[in-house]
Amino acid sequence: MRFSGKTALVTGGAKGIxxxxxxxxVQQGAKVIIADIDTAAADSLxxxxxxxxxxxxxxxxxxxxxxxxxxxxxxxxxxLDILIQSAGISRPASIEDADLNEWRDHMRVHGEGAFLGxxxxxxxxxxxxxxxxxxxxxxxSIRPGPLFTCYGAAKAAQDAVTKTVALHCGEKGYNIRCNxxxxxxxxxxxxxxxxxxxxxxxxxxxxxxxxxxxxxxxTVEEVANCVLFLASEESSFMTGHQMYVDGGVLAKPxxxxxxx
Amino acid sequence: MSRLLNKVAIxxxxxxxxxxxxxxxxxxxAEGAKLVITDIDEEGLAxxxxxxxxxxxxxxxxxxxxxxxxxxxxxxxxxxxxxxxIDILVNNAGMVSMxxxxxxxxxxxxxxxxxxIRSVFxxxxxxxxxxxxxxxxxxxxxxxxxGxxxxxxVSIYGIAKxxxxxxxxxxxxEYARQGIRCNxxxxxxxxxxIQNVSRxxxxxxxxxxxxxxxxxxxxxPEEVADCVLFLASDESSYVTATELVVDGGLMAQ
Numbered sequence: 186m187r188f189s190g191k192t193a194l195v196t197g198g199a200k201g202i203x204x205x206x207x208x209x210x211v212q213q214g215a216k217v218i219i220a221d222i223d224t225a226a227a228d229s230l231x232x233x234x235x236x237x238x239x240x241x242x243x244x245x246x247x248x249x250x251x252x253x254x255x256x257x258x259x260x261x262x263x264x265l266d267i268l269i270q271s272a273g274i275s276r277p278a279s280i281e282d283a284d285l286n287e288w289r290d291h292m293r294v295h296g297e298g299a300f301l302g303x304x305x306x307x308x309x310x311x312x313x314x315x316x317x318x319x320x321x322x323x324x325x326s327i328r329p330g331p332l333f334t335c336y337g338a339a340k341a342a343q344d345a346v347t348k349t350v351a352l353h354c355g356e357k358g359y360n361i362r363c364n365x366x367x368x369x370x371x372x373x374x375x376x377x378x379x380x381x382x383x384x385x386x387x388x389x390x391x392x393x394x395x396x397x398x399x400x401x402x403x404t405v406e407e408v409a410n411c412v413l414f415l416a417s418e419e420s421s422f423m424t425g426h427q428m429y430v431d432g433g434v435l436a437k438p439x440x441x442x443x444x445x
Numbered sequence: 446m447s448r449l450l451n452k453v454a455i456x457x458x459x460x461x462x463x464x465x466x467x468x469x470x471x472x473x474x475a476e477g478a479k480l481v482i483t484d485i486d487e488e489g490l491a492x493x494x495x496x497x498x499x500x501x502x503x504x505x506x507x508x509x510x511x512x513x514x515x516x517x518x519x520x521x522x523x524x525x526x527x528x529x530x531i532d533i534l535v536n537n538a539g540m541v542s543m544x545x546x547x548x549x550x551x552x553x554x555x556x557x558x559x560x561x562i563r564s565v566f567x568x569x570x571x572x573x574x575x576x577x578x579x580x581x582x583x584x585x586x587x588x589x590x591x592g593x594x595x596x597x598x599v600s601i602y603g604i605a606k607x608x609x610x611x612x613x614x615x616x617x618x619e620y621a622r623q624g625i626r627c628n629x630x631x632x633x634x635x636x637x638x639i640q641n642v643s644r645x646x647x648x649x650x651x652x653x654x655x656x657x658x659x660x661x662x663x664x665x666p667e668e669v670a671d672c673v674l675f676l677a678s679d680e681s682s683y684v685t686a687t688e689l690v691v692d693g694g695l696m697a698q
Contacts, residue, residue: 348697355659355694362660398621399685407683414680419671422633422664425697429687433621436614436686 186214187417192262194218194254196245196302197272199226201373202321205405206269206412211237213413216262220254222272245272245298251305264313267416268306270299270343271321275375277332288335295339299346307354307361315360319415320347321408322365324431328440344427351425362424364415369431370396371403396440397432448678450477453528455520457511457568458538460489464637465587466537467493468666469673474502476674478533481524483509485538503528511538511564517571530579533677534572536565536586536609541639543598543646554601561605562612569616573625581624585676586613588629590692596654598647606631610688617686626685628676633692635664659694 193210197203199221210217211234219234220243221227227240239261243254258265274294278287299320310316322340329337347365354361370376370393383389394401411430414420429435454473459466459482470482474497482497484490487508494506505527509516524531540560542553565586576582591599592606609629616627634640634654640663643651655663672691675681690696 351694351697352659355661358661398618399626399683400622403683410680410682411684414675419675420668420691421671422635422660422668422691422693423672423689424660425694426690428684428689430683431687432683433614433617433686436617 187413188213188215190214191266192216192218192258192264193267193269193416194220194258194265194306195269195271196220196243196298197270199223199230199240201271201375202368202371202405202408203269203271204230205409206271207238208234209406209409209413210267210416211235215267218254218258218262243272245270245302246293248301251301255305255309259309265306265309266316268302268316268318269321269412269416270302270319272298273321275333275336278335279332280334283335288338291335291339292342295336296342296346299343303346303350303363307350307359310361311354311357311359317416317420318350318361318363319412320363320365321412322347322367322427324367324369324429324435327367327427327429327435330440347427348425355424362420364420364423364426364428366408366411366415367427367429367431367435368403368408369434370394371405371408373405376402397434398437399432401432403430403432448476448674448680449473449533452478452532452677453481453524453530454478454533454535454677455481455483455524455531455572456535456537457483457509457564460484460486460493461638462489462492463666464639465632465635465666465669468670469535469537470497471500472667472670472674473533473677474500474504476678479503479528481505481507481520481528483507483511483520483538485510511568512559514567517567521571521575525575531572531575532579532582534568534576534582534584535673535677536568536584538564539587539639541599541602541642543643543650545598546600549601557601558605561602562608565609565612569612569627573616573620576625577620577623581626583677583681584613584616584625584627585673586627586629588613588631588688590631590633590690590696592629593631593688593690593696596650598650614686621685626681628681628684628686629688630669630672630676631688631690631692631696632669633664633690633695634658635666635669637666654695657695657698658692659698662693664691664693
């Protein structure tokens with residue numbers, strides 16, 4: 186199988202896109218560490234996925250927990266081959282409505298989280314001949330909407346980490362690749378929250394779908410497919426790349442759609 | 446492996462060895478695709494056809510000058526006659542001739558623009574209606590890092606490859622609702638015959654680019670083929686109007 190003999194650590198792996206990635210990785214032969222701040226949810230998904238998955242406590246903002254996660258991976262699985270950073274938060278607010286705490290929360294989870302994840306993964310992977318890091322970003326880091334001051338800025342910070350890690354590891358000859366994936370609207374629990382909070386969820390869903398030239402919202406599997414491609418050896422000459430999985434929306438001259 | 450099982454793919458510029466077109470054809474064949482391969486080099490094309498037949502692939506080989514509109518129509522018609530449909534189009538045929546801007550002739554300009562971008566325009570025009578009729582498909586156009594940044598002595602190639610990038614987005618926008626995805630692939634320095642032209646005609650530039658690749662090596666044609674396969678397959682079903690850069694980190698700098 187495509188990931189036979191590989192060990193992957195997936196942050197935010199218990200839910201949403203992260204969970205979809207964990208499922209697909211296990212199906213394709215990987216050993217998967219489902220790292221999440223919600224340990225109960227991580228354990229529950231691990232139980233569902235069987236012997237090749239295990240849940241692990243990880244708050245991506247805590248350096249000590251990163252150290253422990255890497256130690257666990259090395260001692261229980263031999264080595265870390267793949268790191269997928271999918272943990273994230275997104276609470277839309279304009280510059281007028283967001284306060285400094287919101288800004289710091291977003292910067293911490295996405296900026297510091299990606300920084301720490303890459304730092305510890307590189308230290309581990311360089312000892313064993315290389316690996317692949319995939320950071321889940323967003324279309325909002327490339328073209329932030331007015332309500333994504335904090336989220337867009339934090340993801341742009343994460344993007345800079347991705348590129349610098351790619352360049353550094355290339356120059357050092359570590360054989361560690363680092364790329365980002367940029368989804369648009371995807372059917373996740375977070376999207377469901379937005380829809381549920383709307384006065385007319387069906388209309389909002391149509392608006393989200395209509396923003397993309399493909400006129401629909403992505404499934405988690407469609408995003409996970411792209412992540413697995415970058416995690417696999419099939420993308421062996423790709424590093425520092427930003428892969429858009431956006432139904433074409435970033436190629437449009439404006440973000441709104443016919444549903445809007 | 447069956448990631449393209451029963452899909453019908455046209456690949457232009459498939460004859461040269463080593464080349465991206467050859468590697469793409471081999472990869473597609475290994476994944477179960479039915480292939481139509483074309484090239485202006487008839488002898489090389491016959492060799493590729495035999496190579497693919499030996500692997501057990503279903504292959505139609507057609508000599509083709511991709512600049513010729515009538516020949517494009519014949520390729521499309523023959524594909525439909527043999528296989529009934531077109532699911533994938535890989536516009537891979539291309540050429541480069543290197544000179545400083547002030548030394549190029551108008552004929553140099555016309556030839557490189559014709560082979561690198563007019564061909565893509567005609568190919569899409571001829572294939573899209575057939576693709577749309579069977580519910581959609583995936584078009585992968587080979588561009589280059591030269592279509593993203595300014596590289597000395599390949600100005601005309603750069604115009605054409607930038608055109609391929611933007612044209613791919615136009616195709617994606619116009620035909621998204623008919624199930625057609627279109628993306629461009631941007632290889633960096635890949636060890637193919639086209640690099641031998643570069644080595645010969647622009648040795649200093651070739652050396653400089655080679656040294657500037659962050660991962661410290663040239664790419665292999667197979668590594669580009671894997672990217673084309675991903676975009677051609679249903680695994681990239683939500684990916685359209687975008688670029689896949691396969692360059693060992695060159696453009697991340």
